[in-house]
Amino acid sequence: MFNEYFEKTKGKPLSTASDRDIYESLLSFTASHMQERGYNAGKKKLYYISAEFLIGKLLSSNLINLGLYGAVAEELKSVGKSLADIESIEPEPSLGNGGLGRLAACFMDSAATLGLPADGVGLCYHCGLFAQKFKDNKQTEQPDYWIEDKNWLNRTDTQYAVKFKDFTLQSRLYDLTVTGYGNKSNRLRLFDAETVSESIIKDGIAFDKKDVDSNLTLFLYPDDSDDNGKKLRVYQQYFMVSCAAQLILDEAVERGSNLHDLADFAVVQINDTHPAMVIPELVRLLTERGIDFTEAAGIVRNVCAYTNHTILAEALEKWPVKYLEEAVPEIMQITRRLDLMVKGADETCAIVQGDLVHMAHLAIHFSFSVNGVAALHTEILKNVELKKFYDLYPDKFNNKTNGITFRRWLIGANPDLTELIRSLTGDGFLTDADRLKDLAMYENDTDVLSALDTIKTKNKLRLKEFLMKKEGVVLREDSIFDIQAKRLHEYKRQQLNALYIIKKYLDIKDGKYPDRHLTFIFAAKAAPSYVMAKDIIHLILCLSKLVAADPVASKYMTVVMIENYNVSVAEKLIPACDISEQISLASKEASGTGNMKFMLNGAVTLGTLDGANVEIADFVGKDNIYIFGKSAKEVIDLYKSGRYNPRALYSKNADIRRAVDFISDTAMLKIGDGTSLRRLQSDLINKDYFMALLDFEDYSKTKDKAFADYEDRAAWARKTLVNISKARYFSSDRTVSEYNREIWKL
Ligand code: 26V
Numbered sequence: 172m173f174n175e176y177f178e179k180t181k182g183k184p185l186s187t188a189s190d191r192d193i194y195e196s197l198l199s200f201t202a203s204h205m206q207e208r209g210y211n212a213g214k215k216k217l218y219y220i221s222a223e224f225l226i227g228k229l230l231s232s233n234l235i236n237l238g239l240y241g242a243v244a245e246e247l248k249s250v251g252k253s254l255a256d257i258e259s260i261e262p263e264p265s266l267g268n269g270g271l272g273r274l275a276a277c278f279m280d281s282a283a284t285l286g287l288p289a290d291g292v293g294l295c296y297h298c299g300l301f302a303q304k305f306k307d308n309k310q311t312e313q314p315d316y317w318i319e320d321k322n323w324l325n326r327t328d329t330q331y332a333v334k335f336k337d338f339t340l341q342s343r344l345y346d347l348t349v350t351g352y353g354n355k356s357n358r359l360r361l362f363d364a365e366t367v368s369e370s371i372i373k374d375g376i377a378f379d380k381k382d383v384d385s386n387l388t389l390f391l392y393p394d395d396s397d398d399n400g401k402k403l404r405v406y407q408q409y410f411m412v413s414c415a416a417q418l419i420l421d422e423a424v425e426r427g428s429n430l431h432d433l434a435d436f437a438v439v440q441i442n443d444t445h446p447a448m449v450i451p452e453l454v455r456l457l458t459e460r461g462i463d464f465t466e467a468a469g470i471v472r473n474v475c476a477y478t479n480h481t482i483l484a485e486a487l488e489k490w491p492v493k494y495l496e497e498a499v500p501e502i503m504q505i506t507r508r509l510d511l512m513v514k515g516a517d518e519t520c521a522i523v524q525g526d527l528v529h530m531a532h533l534a535i536h537f538s539f540s541v542n543g544v545a546a547l548h549t550e551i552l553k554n555v556e557l558k559k560f561y562d563l564y565p566d567k568f569n570n571k572t573n574g575i576t577f578r579r580w581l582i583g584a585n586p587d588l589t590e591l592i593r594s595l596t597g598d599g600f601l602t603d604a605d606r607l608k609d610l611a612m613y614e615n616d617t618d619v620l621s622a623l624d625t626i627k628t629k630n631k632l633r634l635k636e637f638l639m640k641k642e643g644v645v646l647r648e649d650s651i652f653d654i655q656a657k658r659l660h661e662y663k664r665q666q667l668n669a670l671y672i673i674k675k676y677l678d679i680k681d682g683k684y685p686d687r688h689l690t691f692i693f694a695a696k697a698a699p700s701y702v703m704a705k706d707i708i709h710l711i712l713c714l715s716k717l718v719a720a721d722p723v724a725s726k727y728m729t730v731v732m733i734e735n736y737n738v739s740v741a742e743k744l745i746p747a748c749d750i751s752e753q754i755s756l757a758s759k760e761a762s763g764t765g766n767m768k769f770m771l772n773g774a775v776t777l778g779t780l781d782g783a784n785v786e787i788a789d790f791v792g793k794d795n796i797y798i799f800g801k802s803a804k805e806v807i808d809l810y811k812s813g814r815y816n817p818r819a820l821y822s823k824n825a826d827i828r829r830a831v832d833f834i835s836d837t838a839m840l841k842i843g844d845g846t847s848l849r850r851l852q853s854d855l856i857n858k859d860y861f862m863a864l865l866d867f868e869d870y871s872k873t874k875d876k877a878f879a880d881y882e883d884r885a886a887w888a889r890k891t892l893v894n895i896s897k898a899r900y901f902s903s904d905r906t907v908s909e910y911n912r913e914i915w916k917l
Contacts, residue, residue: 173243174250176200186250193252194230194260195321197243201233202323205348208237210288211355214426215435217282217289217915220415220449221275221442222408223391224293224359225267226347227738229323230258232280232579236352240582262317263739265299266391268696269658270573270764271480273738274544274903275442277764279359280576281907283351284602287917292415294407295324295345295361296391297369301376303696303735308712308843312376312699314390316369323347324361331362333413335406336500340384341365342414352578352602362414363388376699396700405494409502412449415439416456430460434473438915441477441538444488444530450475450537451505468509468537476540476914478571479531480761482548482556483662488530495528503528509537520559535560535567540914542571545762545783547803555807571910572783573762574903577604580768585746587626588772588895595619604902611896620888623773627749627891630772634747644731650688651881653777653874654769655752656736656744659695659704662759666707666855667863668693668752671871672714672730673830679724686882689728694736694744706851708732710834713843741765746772749887750797750877753778754870756861758803760784767901773891777877779866783901790897795890799873800866809862817859820867827867831855 177185177196185193231254234240244254267273275291282289301312318324329344347359366384378386380399383406395401419437420430428436441447450471457467481487495503510522513536518524522532535541535557541564543549549570553561561568582589582601592600595613600606613619631648638644646652655668672691679685693711697704715730733740751769753760753776760782770776770787778784779800788796801809809815821828833839834852855864881887911917 172239172246173197173200174246184250185246185252190252190257191260193247194257197230197257198321198323201230201237201239202348204237204239205233205350205356208350208355211283211286211351211357213288213917215288215438215915215917216422216426217287217438217440217917218292218415218419219275219278219282219289219440219442220292220412220446221272222293222411222445223267223272223442224275224279224291224361225269225272225738226264226276226279226359227579227742228258228261228263229347230261231583233350235578235582236280236284236350238353262319263737264317265302265315265737266293266296268300268392270762271443274573274764277574277576277579277903278907278910279349279357280351280578281574281903283349283357284354284576284578285904285907285911286351286354287357287907287911287915289357289915289917291349291357291359292411292418293359293361294388294391294411295363297363297367297389298372298376298391300391300696301699305712305732305734308709308716309847310697310705310708314369314372314376329418330365331414331417333410335383335409335498336496338384340387340410342410344414344418360415360418362411364410392698394699401490402494402498405490405498408445408448409452409499412446412452415446416449416452419453420456420460430457430462431466431470433457433470437474438917439475440910440915441475441534443478443480444534447477447488447530447534448502450533451502451509454505454509455501464508465512468512472537473539475534475538476542477531477534477538478542478544479548479552479557480544482551482761483759489527490530492523492526492528506533509533515563517559520563531557532560535564539567540569541567542569542914543761544571544573545786546570546572547758547780547785548761548782551758551803551807569913571906571914572786572901573764573767574901574906575764575767575771576903577601577771579742580745581771584742585626585630585772587629588623588746591619591622591626592895600899602904604899604904607896607899610892614889614892617885620885620892623888623891624884627747627773630746634743637743638731638733642731642734644729646690646729646731647688650690650729651749651878652690652692652747653750653752654692654694654744654748654774655754656692656694656733656741657763657765659697659701659708661703661707661861663755664861664863664866665693665695665711666851667754667867667870669707669710669714670827670830670863670867671874672728673833674826674871675728676714676718676721676724677829677833679727685727685878687878688726689878691728691730692733692744693731694733694740696736703851703854706847709843709847710851713839713848716842717838741768745769745774748772748774749881750774750874751776751778753781753784754800754866755779755781756806756866757781757801758806759861767898770894771898771901773895775877775887775890775894777874786900787897790900791893795893795897797873797877799869801862806862809865815859815862815865817862817864818856820864821856824868826871827864830867831864
């Protein structure tokens with residue numbers, strides 16, 4: 172079919188075309204098929220408002236969902252072309268930081284697949300998150316342009332005026348079609364500001380932060396380490412929610428709402444606090460259209476639902492009153508009136524406290540549902556972090572454990588495993604993940620276990636080839652691939668992993684060799700102004716160089732930090748993984764979703780009892796996961812008592828001291844920057860806020876055990892089979908169905 176389309180539209184045979192020609196033609200071919208599907212419709216519609224949609228490349232996933240992937244791949248193959256090569260031309264839209272944005276993208280896929288009328292609403296960033304480049308073993312940031320002349324965005328005629336205090340910006344809506352697997356489509360509605368200009372970007376990702384009309388949608392999360400950066404985020408957020416609110420009301424009226432009954436026509440999911448200003452903005456627009464303030468506030472409360480994705484205090488947004496007053500005084504005024512409506516005895520639940528607006532408090536008071544993203548996380552919200560709100564509104568709180576779309580993370584990323592499962596259980600699991608339970612009957616089938624092992628090796632070879640081209644590193648496919656891929660943050664504890672690597676390196680120097688070659692892979696971006704995170708990247712890159720240059724150590728281990736982690740890299744990395752590192756300090760990782768992707772692809776988790784790891788552990792059982800470290804309760808108590816003392820651990824434990832001391836060893840200082848390495852070392856000894864030293868011993872012991880167990884190849888393959896089978900619960904189809912049944916009611 173594509174062959175014919177190409178010849179007709181291009182006037183030449185496919186076999187003579189360049190990969191770029193084919194890519195651009197495939198894009199229009201696919202887009203026209205998506206148009207034909209039509210859109211999910213209904214009286215009530217969900218608006219999932221999010222500052223991030225980490226959608227990844229779209230060609231393959233669109234072809235998969237249209238059911239055309241296999242046929243197009245075959246057609247291309249028959250004329251000597253490869254769909255994988257063609258796909259590599261597509262630029263990846265990096266419209267997210269990590270899990271929160273990727274979750275939004277998975278939900279879009281599932282909602283369309285389930286036939287729910289559900290649109291995503293966000294911003295059309297010109298560069299998205301920065302592109303990461305390593306220079307002198309350090310992270311640098313570059314703009315990441317992704318919008319080419321030929322792209323997936325549909326420019327619409329929809330425009331809204333967004334009024335700030337001193338000026339008005341005109342928006343423009345761009346739609347991205349999201350087609351369900353074998354179903355109709357929904358849309359991702361991305362707003363841009365007409366006046367934005369890429370020409371103001373200078374020297375990496377620097378630009379004039381005060382020039383709001385030129386810079387508003389240039390980047391995702393501009394560096395907010397200074398006041399102008401913070402103000403810019405307020406402008407961005409208001410622009411996003413004002414466009415969203417205008418769109419929601421216009422569409423609801425079009426579907427027959429008189430606005431008093433808005434809750435019968437629209438539900439808004441507020442994805443973390445970034446879109447929380449949609450609450451006062453909806454109130455403003457409803458009063459502008461003649462509804463009285465108190466009724467408007469009630470309507471909005473019945474329309475909005477809020478998802479919390481973090482308990483880290485520094486990530487819970489609080490905006491200075493004066494920024495809001497400077498940007499949109501009317502919204503500040505409305506927020507104060509809303510605050511008065513909920514003023515009770517407890518000052519700590521107020522929305523406006525002193526000179527700060529607590530965005531999470533605004534979202535909780537004026538939503539009908541508040542959810543956490545994994546069972547443990549929701550319990551911590553209810554009983555610790557948001558306890559006072561839970562006491563006020565016990566019925567609002569609920570849990571929705573995250574999920575991932577199997578279309579991208581299994582069919583797309585791991586075609587061989589998909590084929591094996593299909594041959595064993597039939598096609599059903601592609602739309603009904605529960606069917607993966609049928610895999611359990613093969614637990615003792617040696618043919619199946621050895622097929623799993625063969626597929627893993629094939630995926631390792633694919634990763635090897637990819638990294639050879641991308642970074643010039645050479646991996647060994649007979650090695651154990653131990654992978655930690657996620658945002659760089661101290662609570663996720665990449666530094667703990669690095670300390671283990673140092674220990675292994677020093678053991679090897681002492682003549683204690685591992686049974687098998689070990690490959691430690693990291694992939695992570697650090698926020699541009701996050702000094703400690705950048706120091707950790709520097710440590711890992713220095714270790715990687717040190718090991719590679721050592722003739723003995725390099726025989727037993729390899730350390731790789733992949734540049735510019737993104738969805739496409741994840742799709743290569745995850746299917747090749749043996750051991751999935753999920754080692755956050757217990758109580759700190761709200762859920763994690765990488766943990767689910769790794770298990771679905773047959774990796775075994777090495778992790779703490781944190782976030783969704785707790786549920787993973789419950790499902791797979793203790794023989795099929797490696798758990799270590801202090802519990803969430805122990806950690807929370809330790810914070811409360813203020814008794815954590817890393818220096819005492821450092822003094823007492825020789826293994827810890829040896830690893831920590833090595834960070835500033837002369838061998839390291841020869842490669843790295845002494846200021847950065849010593850700063851990190853001193854932080855670990857004197858502060859170690861996320862308690863890496865506390866869990867070091869248990870982590871080392873447990874990791875050694877996992878490496879030893881890997882040598883019983885059949886037993887290991889059985890663990891991978893159990894993980895794949897039990898991953899069924901973590902399908903985002905299940906999560907989205909729960910949201911719909913209990914919150915959205917579409
Ligand atoms: C954001 C920031 C930004 C500034 C620097 C510090 C900092 C720390 C944390 C965050 C987190 C923002 C929210 C977020 O991405 N949460 C993630 O949401 C995922 C989907 O629910 C979940 O799986 C992850 O556990 C959670 O970290």
